[in-house]
Amino acid sequence: MNRIDRLFGILILLQSKKYTSAERIAEQYGISIRTVYRDIKALGEQGIPLSFEPSKGYFIVQGYFLPPVSFNSDEANALLLMERFLAAFADKSILTHYTSALNKVKSVLKTAQKDKLETLNEHIKLQLPERLKNDFEYLSVLQNAISAKCIIEIDYKNNKAEVSKRDVEAIGLIFYAFNWHLIAWCHLRKEYRDFKLNNIINIRCTEIAFRKTEHMPVSEYMKMLPVNF
Numbered sequence: 001m002n003r004i005d006r007l008f009g010i011l012i013l014l015q016s017k018k019y020t021s022a023e024r025i026a027e028q029y030g031i032s033i034r035t036v037y038r039d040i041k042a043l044g045e046q047g048i049p050l051s052f053e054p055s056k057g058y059f060i061v062q063g064y065f066l067p068p069v070s071f072n073s074d075e076a077n078a079l080l081l082m083e084r085f086l087a088a089f090a091d092k093s094i095l096t097h098y099t100s101a102l103n104k105v106k107s108v109l110k111t112a113q114k115d116k117l118e119t120l121n122e123h124i125k126l127q128l129p130e131r132l133k134n135d136f137e138y139l140s141v142l143q144n145a146i147s148a149k150c151i152i153e154i155d156y157k158n159n160k161a162e163v164s165k166r167d168v169e170a171i172g173l174i175f176y177a178f179n180w181h182l183i184a185w186c187h188l189r190k191e192y193r194d195f196k197l198n199n200i201i202n203i204r205c206t207e208i209a210f211r212k213t214e215h216m217p218v219s220e221y222m223k224m225l226p227v228n229f
Contacts, residue, residue: 001029003039006029006031006039007039007042007043009028009029010025010029010039010040010043011043011048013025013028014050014058014059014060015060018059019053019056019057019058019059020057020058020059021056021057021058022036022037022040022057022058024057025039025058040058048060049061049063071105071108071109073113073116073117076105076106076109076113076117077117077120079102079105080102080117080120080121080124081124082098083095083098083099083102084124084125084126085126086098087126087128088126088128088132088133089132089175090134090139091134091135091136091137091138091139091140091180091197092134092135092136092137093137093138093139093140093141094139094140097140131178132178134180134197134198135198136197136198136200138182138197138200138203139173139180139197141203141205142170142173142182142203143173144205145170145205146170146171146172146173148207149169149209149210150205150206150207150208150209150210151167151168151169151187151206151208151209151210151211152167152168152170152184152203152204152205152206153165153166153167153168153203153204153206154166154168154195154200154201154202154203154204155200155201155202156195156199156200156201157199157200157201158199163201164188166186166187166188166193166195167186167187167188167206168182168184168185168186168187168193168195169184169185169187169210169211169212169215170182170183170184171183171184171185171192171215171216171217171218171221172218172221174218174221174222174225176225176227176229177227177229179196179197179198180196180197180198181194181195181196181197182194182195182196182197182200183195183218183221185212185215187211192216192221
């Protein structure tokens, strides 16, 4: 979790309770007490009126509130439908994050809206071919690697069942021919390669910055694909 998300989470936690101790915040987010103090100071510097009462904890001064995000029924229904498609066109990592986000949406719905959404949930099904069932959990990790521009190490099995280790610089993800593909500069082959995600055995983020200074846009690579779907 990055710091911005953590600060927002701490703010929500403070709003949910009358008093919140530094120890409770540290336990919730797996951080040190010293980091809690820094985060509380950062929230105060952003104009959020925080105070502290000995033996009880931190609290938000009365009168301040963060307006909740609201959704209408049509928006919630659209998000519910997309959850079905994610089961087919994403992977377990993305589906987990999406379900978590959808639960947050449900939490701000009115009771009548929740009841309608649950009813709708029972009446929408998606029958998928086996080829679309993605058992890997790499998309979320790869998204982060692409945006952070850091090198990743992969164990990859080719079509001959040969396994090799690669250090790669990911430039994009493309879904084509009913599979997700990682497009990356391979330091072993010294060229851009197309790695089918179903053939990746393991991924590790090194947090080492790209060594290649310039990369082609993934949109240009798409023009070289062997299929147009």
